[in-house]
Amino acid sequence: MRSKTLALLLGVGLALTACTTEEQQTDTITLLTHDSFWGGVTDETFATFTTETGISVEVLPAGDAGSMVNQAILTKDRPVADVLFGVDDTFLSRAVEAGIFLIYRSPLLSQVPDGIAAIDEHVTPIDFGDVCLNYDRAVISDAAAPMTLDDLTGARFSGQLVVENPATSSPGLAFLLATIARYGEDGWQDYWRSLVANGVKVAPDWDTAYYADFTRWGGDRPLVVSYASSPPAEVVFSETPIDIAPTGVVTDGCYRQVEFAGILAGTPKEDAARQLIDFMLSVEFQEQIPLTWFVFPANELAALPAEFVAHTVIPSAPLRLPPTNVERNRERWIAEWTEIVLP
Amino acid sequence: MTRRWTTAALSVIPVVFLGYLFVWPVSRILATAGLSGFAEVIGDPRLRASAWFTLWQAGVSTVATVLIALPLTSVISRFSFPGRSLVRAAVTVPFVLPTVVVGAAFLALGVEGSALAIIVAHVFYNLAIVVRTVGSVWSRIDPAPAEAARTLGASRWRAFREITLPLLRPSIAAAASLVFLFSFTSFGVVLILGGLRYRTIEVEIYQQAVTFLDLPTAGALALAQLVGIALVLVLYTRSQERRAVRFKLIPESASLRRPATGGQWALVFGVVAVTLGAQLTPLAVLVGRSLRGGTAGWAFLASPGNLAVRPLEAIGNTLLFAGVAAAIALTIGLLSATVLARSRGQVSRWFDIILMLPLGTSAVTIGFGFLVALDRPIDLRGTLVLVPLAHALVAIPFVVRATLPTLRTIREELRDAGAVLGASPSRVWREVDLPIVARAAAVGAGFAAAISIGEFGATSFIVRPDTITVPTLIFRLLGRPGAVTYTGAMALAVILMVVTAALILAVDRVRSDALGDF
Numbered sequence: 001m002r003s004k005t006l007a008l009l010l011g012v013g014l015a016l017t018a019c020t021t022e023e024q025q026t027d028t029i030t031l032l033t034h035d036s037f038w039g040g041v042t043d044e045t046f047a048t049f050t051t052e053t054g055i056s057v058e059v060l061p062a063g064d065a066g067s068m069v070n071q072a073i074l075t076k077d078r079p080v081a082d083v084l085f086g087v088d089d090t091f092l093s094r095a096v097e098a099g100i101f102l103i104y105r106s107p108l109l110s111q112v113p114d115g116i117a118a119i120d121e122h123v124t125p126i127d128f129g130d131v132c133l134n135y136d137r138a139v140i141s142d143a144a145a146p147m148t149l150d151d152l153t154g155a156r157f158s159g160q161l162v163v164e165n166p167a168t169s170s171p172g173l174a175f176l177l178a179t180i181a182r183y184g185e186d187g188w189q190d191y192w193r194s195l196v197a198n199g200v201k202v203a204p205d206w207d208t209a210y211y212a213d214f215t216r217w218g219g220d221r222p223l224v225v226s227y228a229s230s231p232p233a234e235v236v237f238s239e240t241p242i243d244i245a246p247t248g249v250v251t252d253g254c255y256r257q258v259e260f261a262g263i264l265a266g267t268p269k270e271d272a273a274r275q276l277i278d279f280m281l282s283v284e285f286q287e288q289i290p291l292t293w294f295v296f297p298a299n300e301l302a303a304l305p306a307e308f309v310a311h312t313v314i315p316s317a318p319l320r321l322p323p324t325n326v327e328r329n330r331e332r333w334i335a336e337w338t339e340i341v342l343p
Numbered sequence: 344m345t346r347r348w349t350t351a352a353l354s355v356i357p358v359v360f361l362g363y364l365f366v367w368p369v370s371r372i373l374a375t376a377g378l379s380g381f382a383e384v385i386g387d388p389r390l391r392a393s394a395w396f397t398l399w400q401a402g403v404s405t406v407a408t409v410l411i412a413l414p415l416t417s418v419i420s421r422f423s424f425p426g427r428s429l430v431r432a433a434v435t436v437p438f439v440l441p442t443v444v445v446g447a448a449f450l451a452l453g454v455e456g457s458a459l460a461i462i463v464a465h466v467f468y469n470l471a472i473v474v475r476t477v478g479s480v481w482s483r484i485d486p487a488p489a490e491a492a493r494t495l496g497a498s499r500w501r502a503f504r505e506i507t508l509p510l511l512r513p514s515i516a517a518a519a520s521l522v523f524l525f526s527f528t529s530f531g532v533v534l535i536l537g538g539l540r541y542r543t544i545e546v547e548i549y550q551q552a553v554t555f556l557d558l559p560t561a562g563a564l565a566l567a568q569l570v571g572i573a574l575v576l577v578l579y580t581r582s583q584e585r586r587a588v589r590f591k592l593i594p595e596s597a598s599l600r601r602p603a604t605g606g607q608w609a610l611v612f613g614v615v616a617v618t619l620g621a622q623l624t625p626l627a628v629l630v631g632r633s634l635r636g637g638t639a640g641w642a643f644l645a646s647p648g649n650l651a652v653r654p655l656e657a658i659g660n661t662l663l664f665a666g667v668a669a670a671i672a673l674t675i676g677l678l679s680a681t682v683l684a685r686s687r688g689q690v691s692r693w694f695d696i697i698l699m700l701p702l703g704t705s706a707v708t709i710g711f712g713f714l715v716a717l718d719r720p721i722d723l724r725g726t727l728v729l730v731p732l733a734h735a736l737v738a739i740p741f742v743v744r745a746t747l748p749t750l751r752t753i754r755e756e757l758r759d760a761g762a763v764l765g766a767s768p769s770r771v772w773r774e775v776d777l778p779i780v781a782r783a784a785a786v787g788a789g790f791a792a793a794i795s796i797g798e799f800g801a802t803s804f805i806v807r808p809d810t811i812t813v814p815t816l817i818f819r820l821l822g823r824p825g826a827v828t829y830t831g832a833m834a835l836a837v838i839l840m841v842v843t844a845a846l847i848l849a850v851d852r853v854r855s856d857a858l859g860d861f
Binding site: 059060061062063064066067070071078080081167205207208211212233234239240331334342 | 372375443446447450451534535537540550552553554555556557558636637639710711714715718722724725806807808815818819821825826827828829830
């Protein structure tokens, strides 16, 4: 019995090794990314790139954005991939300071509007998303929806809001940063005290906030911190075709997250890596972005799909903070937030 | 002399496996993190509070799990009744469910925001460990001595306490140690059901390493977690050595009996109904959610459009990984348990502790450790091979704990008799040890498969090529808003339950067919 087991093991081991060696024989480039990007990759995602350049793309998921950046930093001397995609403003300065990226300026950067252009020559913006309040239209009409962050502290929305914990959730952190950008380093604490007094609920992550606490999904909170792209997603993944999104977006107080790609230092395939980044910024790839990952393309020449045009707006004045500022203060801000909200 | 050499030779493979996949990666990542984080950890009252919470909730969860599991184990181990193996399979199902999904079910039932919620969830997850580990011994204890005691006037309780309990104690302790380790490193359950006020060291490590990218503090916490676990394990292994009682196990067919009186039927029915009722309620919630708004979620799974959602491929991969992981865990685990059963003293005690440690080590520590350590002699980082190896690493403690109490009951005279009659050591093992330990080994293998299917704990941080398994597919679906993605994720969770229950039933069946009902 034992020898059979060993034989089985050896067989599977050999099969697995055979798979990896075979892949390495063709020209392959490895893309380290976070799980949510990986979740949307299909056989078609990089098909055009492979046809045009002869280079196939292997995608290596590495957990959430923070986990991915940390893994790239830990393997700096012997990188596991050639290109990294998915680092956002909040983790950017740590990644750049650690020296994990090579400098690259794509010729396509001229097609990226100033509002989302890279702040650093090591990385290339690929997409952006806005973390915004969503409301359940079955409970709150468009006319009655909050107009500004200030409205949330009023009696009208008492006990109606659920947010995510910034310590464990990326949209939760974005919303905290939005309030810091809006009310300033000395004013955000009072704003949150008012939210607490007004009965804000805190969920550990977006899944719980959206699927357990939001009224749309059976909870008791008609206001949730989610994304500007959530209403189109509700339409696209509806059980029966619908014309009107069941949720709406509050366009004030949105926090903009830009996601970047960079070439990992130490790669022996710098040229192929540049080609991949150019492809990811090309109109062809950029037009796949909205309906696959529910974020917005960085290239302004890419057309938005009808579902996005109909069911959401790109906030005109999103809030942002400089990456170095976020990097320096994140831990302290989260600690202060925890003191105020979860004493 | 030869015996010592045989024992040493048997330990080579487990030692190399653990050294390369656990000791080396963990030492490398701790060395990378450095020791500068210690002052911060010790000085921070919040971190100290988390450490204390980790310890006491793990203790309470363990005691609660054992106390709640024992009545069910007793009924399943002493009586044969229709649906008995189904009940055993059913209690194992929660084991593989992603915490996001179970958390959602508990929240829907109104359990949230307290330490009690965390403990209830730990009992829900870990009940199977006690039922199956203790059950594999209990069902094979000869009932005659306890019956004799009853005839001589001992109360039911006294007969249990003085005759059955001492024989069960090693396997109860073994199961309790596994429950403790699981609860100690609990992550998802604590995040979702803790009302965000309760935090384990595991949660702190994750937050320091992943959110704040503060490796020194995370490293100090990881070391504290390792030392804490090691201390508990030292106490545990000591108590086990002293308690080992050698006795003869009898075939299950000879100990099980049908409930004879109406009272016994009522007992069996009552205990099974209450425990299973509590255990199955959250599962029923998930089934209900998968059917919210009709069968759209199921239809979506069948034709998901361009979403890279391929449920059949995910199930195939999941089962393949589970099979390989179980085979590796069974091989290494049985070798290790054999070595432990044959030897005593300081060296074997530490070997036992190191075997258990992967289960009590933070997922982040192991995942990041693999990244910094496994680039030589060949670069294994980011390869598919690591997935079943990591699953096996976490599953080995289950095989060891499931088999060791049984192996320790084997009387040395049996082996000596074989040797005197001219059997080689391997033949003695095959013909004496193996038949006796087969049932317990099957229990261990079942858990190994379940651990791999559930992809939790230390295995969730392994960077691997784009391979879909059922749990990762559930995460993918939950990550985006929309009716069909949500019900589709719940439908997948239901598929995961059914596949697991079927697999556990099959493992139980194959074992009794292939090896006789010993």
